[in-house]
Amino acid sequence: MNRLLAIETSGETCSVALCLGEDTRWRHELAPMGHAELLLPFVHDLLAEADVKLGSLDAIVFGRGPGSFTSLRIGTGVVQGLAWGADLPVVPVSSLAAVARQLLVPFCKDDAMIRRPGSEILVAVDARMNEVFHCSYRVGEDGNLEAMTPEGVTPPHDIQPKRPEATIGAGNGFERYTELQQLGLGFLRVEAQIQASASALIPLARQWLKTNKALPAIGAQPQYVRNQVAEKSAK
Numbered sequence: 001m002n003r004l005l006a007i008e009t010s011g012e013t014c015s016v017a018l019c020l021g022e023d024t025r026w027r028h029e030l031a032p033m034g035h036a037e038l039l040l041p042f043v044h045d046l047l048a049e050a051d052v053k054l055g056s057l058d059a060i061v062f063g064r065g066p067g068s069f070t071s072l073r074i075g076t077g078v079v080q081g082l083a084w085g086a087d088l089p090v091v092p093v094s095s096l097a098a099v100a101r102q103l104l105v106p107f108c109k110d111d112a113m114i115r116r117p118g119s120e121i122l123v124a125v126d127a128r129m130n131e132v133f134h135c136s137y138r139v140g141e142d143g144n145l146e147a148m149t150p151e152g153v154t155p156p157h158d159i160q161p162k163r164p165e166a167t168i169g170a171g172n173g174f175e176r177y178t179e180l181q182q183l184g185l186g187f188l189r190v191e192a193q194i195q196a197s198a199s200a201l202i203p204l205a206r207q208w209l210k211t212n213k214a215l216p217a218i219g220a221q222p223q224y225v226r227n228q229v230a231e232k233s234a235k
Helices: 035-050 069-086 095-104 111-115 178-184 198-209 226-234
Strands: 003-008 013-020 023-030 059-063 090-093 120-126 132-139 145-147 152-154 167-170 189-191
Touching: 003 035, 003 069, 003 198, 013 035, 013 198, 023 035, 023 198, 035 069, 059 069, 059 198, 069 090, 090 095, 090 198, 095 120, 095 132, 095 145, 095 167, 095 198, 167 178
Parallel strands: 003 059, 059 090, 120 167, 167 189
Antiparallel strands: 003 013, 013 023, 120 132, 132 145, 132 152
8 A cells, every 4th residue: 555644643743644655745733732623624735735636545544542532533533534435444553653663764863773673662652640651662673663562551650661771762751751751861862852743654554554454444443542441450
């Protein structure tokens, strides 16, 4: 699948990307309360700019979370509507993986260290309520991300990576919680400004499609994580 529309709304940014083979263009704006107003105009602008119809694409990729309840509902609702209307399948991608994936894109002189197989990335994103969504990843031999832990939501002080000296931190949890700021002092480095983006969803979607089939439109469902954790704890 080479013609993909990607939508990411798990956090404070509204992000849409359109991939047509090797050409990827995007819209990305920090707008914590603006997803509902920005999302469809971004989609329409990108399709018009590329002079393509939604129905000519192969699939719609979406950031499934974890993240904000409200913004995830907005995003997945739009994805479902677009997919049903254009008879397109959907591809779910972890929004935490979308944060980590951006560290594999060259943007500074230390990138070779990050992309080396075996490098570890800990993503921690503010989940409010004095908690963070988190997951640890390893760069595999093929250069793709491999999840080392399940996605979770915990207080910041509960996060204890096995090899902090070999870990790179990513996500706004590292700038919003003192415990993670202190933890990050022992990391290789921390990139707290990175947020999930639609353009990062595209390579992750292609990786996912190697072992999975795209889903029908109804498969565009958010994964909150916090609800799942609460249900398990109640048993």
